[in-house]
Amino acid sequence: MELKRTIKFEADRDPEFVRWISHTVGGERIRHCLQCGLCSGKCPLSLYMDYTPRRLMHLSREGFKEEVLGSSSIWLCTACYACMVHCPKSINVTHLLYALKQRAIEEKRYPRRFAIPVMARQFSDMVRGSGRITESWLIVKVFLRTSIWRLFGMSGLGLKLLRTGRMPLKRERVQRRAEIEKLLDSVAATRKELAI
Amino acid sequence: MKYAYYPGCSLRGTGRAYEESLLAAFRLLDVEVEEIDDWNCCGATTYMSVDELTSYALASRNLALAERDHSEIIAPCAACYLVLNKTQHYIRDYPDIKLVVNRALDTIGLKYRDKVKVRHPLDVLLNDVGPEAIAAKVKVPLNGLKIAPYYGCQIVRPYSTFDDQGDPTSMERLLEACGAKTVRYPLKTTCCGGSQKGTLPEVGLDLIHYLLSEAQKNGAEVITTVCPLCQFNLESFQKEAGERHRQTAVPVLYFSQLLALALGAPADTIGLQRGFVPIRPVFAKKEIAYA
Numbered sequence A: 001m002e003l004k005r006t007i008k009f010e011a012d013r014d015p016e017f018v019r020w021i022s023h024t025v026g027g028e029r030i031r032h033c034l035q036c037g038l039c040s041g042k043c044p045l046s047l048y049m050d051y052t053p054r055r056l057m058h059l060s061r062e063g064f065k066e067e068v069l070g071s072s073s074i075w076l077c078t079a080c081y082a083c084m085v086h087c088p089k090s091i092n093v094t095h096l097l098y099a100l101k102q103r104a105i106e107e108k109r110y111p112r113r114f115a116i117p118v119m120a121r122q123f124s125d126m127v128r129g130s131g132r133i134t135e136s137w138l139i140v141k142v143f144l145r146t147s148i149w150r151l152f153g154m155s156g157l158g159l160k161l162l163r164t165g166r167m168p169l170k171r172e173r174v175q176r177r178a179e180i181e182k183l184l185d186s187v188a189a190t191r192k193e194l195a196i
Numbered sequence B: 001m002k003y004a005y006y007p008g009c010s011l012r013g014t015g016r017a018y019e020e021s022l023l024a025a026f027r028l029l030d031v032e033v034e035e036i037d038d039w040n041c042c043g044a045t046t047y048m049s050v051d052e053l054t055s056y057a058l059a060s061r062n063l064a065l066a067e068r069d070h071s072e073i074i075a076p077c078a079a080c081y082l083v084l085n086k087t088q089h090y091i092r093d094y095p096d097i098k099l100v101v102n103r104a105l106d107t108i109g110l111k112y113r114d115k116v117k118v119r120h121p122l123d124v125l126l127n128d129v130g131p132e133a134i135a136a137k138v139k140v141p142l143n144g145l146k147i148a149p150y151y152g153c154q155i156v157r158p159y160s161t162f163d164d165q166g167d168p169t170s171m172e173r174l175l176e177a178c179g180a181k182t183v184r185y186p187l188k189t190t191c192c193g194g195s196q197k198g199t200l201p202e203v204g205l206d207l208i209h210y211l212l213s214e215a216q217k218n219g220a221e222v223i224t225t226v227c228p229l230c231q232f233n234l235e236s237f238q239k240e241a242g243e244r245h246r247q248t249a250v251p252v253l254y255f256s257q258l259l260a261l262a263l264g265a266p267a268d269t270i271g272l273q274r275g276f277v278p279i280r281p282v283f284a285k286k287e288i289a290y291a
């Protein structure tokens, strides 16, 4: 028989994580959470989550980093803001879930089958290069770098989009593209300078 | 007053029908718009989740460009509307973000003064034009066509000030002014799953199915949307969602397509041919004599 510890100890907590979450944008008020559960009740995805938004709020502010960053909820959240607008303590739950997602990506803890790094990369390369997204090209690029089978699975849809003129192949571009590059470079430089 | 117009990337791709019909409606209602000079992608969702600061900087270039000649921006895409609004809020609330954005804009000779207001076309049509003015210009009444108005999440939450966050009614008021009827649709602001269909298909399909079947159960002949991604999700995956649950076949249009049609715009200029679930049989059944 395999025995598993189910309670948590003080020592499992990560104080750095608590500091980080309460200083992140939107996290200022996490201490005020009442654990009322309205966020979970309003969340259309909570039925599929391992830790509902209410539980995530509590686990995060107590520093249970492993549970939080390993939670499926981060990936299920669609940023629909239902939780946030109903929170009686005006806690920006949606933004906190964003912050957790970013942290999980930083620590490379995303589910294998998600094409997140590929998506993000293709997306930002396209914005840097053209300043705008041409959906048709983005889709092709992402699919070429992930799984070809999915492209087949979607091909019925792709054809429909082409047939109805909703997949124009003409590339959308900003005229003054140098401005976009400068803008992006400046953000990177300031971020480095201020370590934010 | 002339509004600045921010189409965003989707309205040049999968959401073309939205732009075609909205601009047609604006023309027929004498709402003057001017596309923001050399606008760039607002960096919505995908960027937001991995690199927020960059998305604020990208969005702020559009705000700054618009501010030079205009005091209000119309942003039809729900994601753009949210990101532009969010950027304004966060620049106000967080000095670090403000600093990053201002420095970045400085390198390209732009300045953001927080003088421009971001508005959704529903807001402009309802509050600046008004349902009475619209009703007076209707040429093709919608003959009681039964509509489930689907708002999705991002235009009413969290920043919108023009309508209720859980039970908005702008779309109802607009479309009823055109002679349509709206059905009860309690899921009108429940999220369709966004890009969940791509990442976790089972979950995405469930959410899409609830929205479709509830509309159908309540007698809707068409669902109207205000967001290219909502429109795409609801119309493209009906068969797949039906395989998991029960089949539905509800046409999904942009509210602006029905508005433009009612104002007399010819059907082939407002993207009706771009839908996957045919709408013309519904119009025929309702004896809507469109141009």
Ligand code: SF4
Pocket (backbone or CB within 6 Å): A032, A033, A034, A035, A036, A037, A038, A039, A040, A053, A054, A057, A083, A086, A087, A088, A089, A090, A091, A093
């Ligand atoms: S709604 Fe707000 S206060 Fe209530 S549990 Fe959720 S975060 Fe905490």
Ligand code: SF4
Pocket (backbone or CB within 6 Å): A039, A042, A043, A044, A045, A046, A053, A076, A077, A078, A079, A080, A081, A082, A083, A084, A093, A094, A097
């Ligand atoms: S924003 Fe995320 S957590 Fe909040 S209700 Fe929507 S899906 Fe749930």
Ligand code: SF4
Pocket (backbone or CB within 6 Å): A133, B007, B008, B009, B010, B011, B040, B041, B042, B043, B044, B045, B077, B079, B080
């Ligand atoms: S919402 Fe999407 S498509 Fe629309 S401009 Fe922004 S990033 Fe581009």
Ligand code: SF4
Pocket (backbone or CB within 6 Å): A078, A080, B078, B079, B151, B152, B153, B154, B155, B190, B191, B192, B193, B194, B195, B227, B229, B230
């Ligand atoms: S309902 Fe879906 S597609 Fe529409 S705004 Fe919300 S997430 Fe985006």
